[in-house]
Amino acid sequence: MAQKPMTKTQLIAAIAEKMDADKKTATAALDAITDVITEEVSNGGAVTLPNIGKIMCRERPERMVRNPATGEQLKKDADKVVKMTIAKALKESVNE
Structure with a gap:
C-alpha cells in the first residue's frame, strides 16, 4: 500500500531538523527555493x-x-x- 505524501508541515519540520535550525528558518528557505524555481521556469528556463x-x-x-465522450x-x-x-x-x- 502506498504511503501518503509528505505534507508541507512535515517537510518543513524535516528540513529544520537537518539544518539544526528552527521551523521559521526552514519555512523561509523552502519558500525561497520555491520562488526561485517558479520564477525561472515560468520565464522559460x-x-x-x-x-x-x-x-x-x-x-x-x-x-x-479527440473528445473521448463524443469522438469529435x-x-x-x-x-x-x-x-x-x-x-x-x-x-x-x-x-x-
Whole structure:
C-alpha cells in the first residue's frame, strides 16, 4: 500500500531538523527555493536540483485532440507544460 505524501508541515519540520535550525528558518528557505524555481521556469528556463532532477518548461505545438465522450476532433492551441526529469542518483537510491 502506498504511503501518503509528505505534507508541507512535515517537510518543513524535516528540513529544520537537518539544518539544526528552527521551523521559521526552514519555512523561509523552502519558500525561497520555491520562488526561485517558479520564477525561472515560468520565464522559460530550467532549474537543476542536484541528485534530484531537472525542472523545465517545454512548449507543446498546436495539435489535434479527440473528445473521448463524443469522438469529435478538436484543435488544441499551442501551450506550455512543466516537465521534471529525475536524476540518475535518485532513481538508483529508490531501487536499492
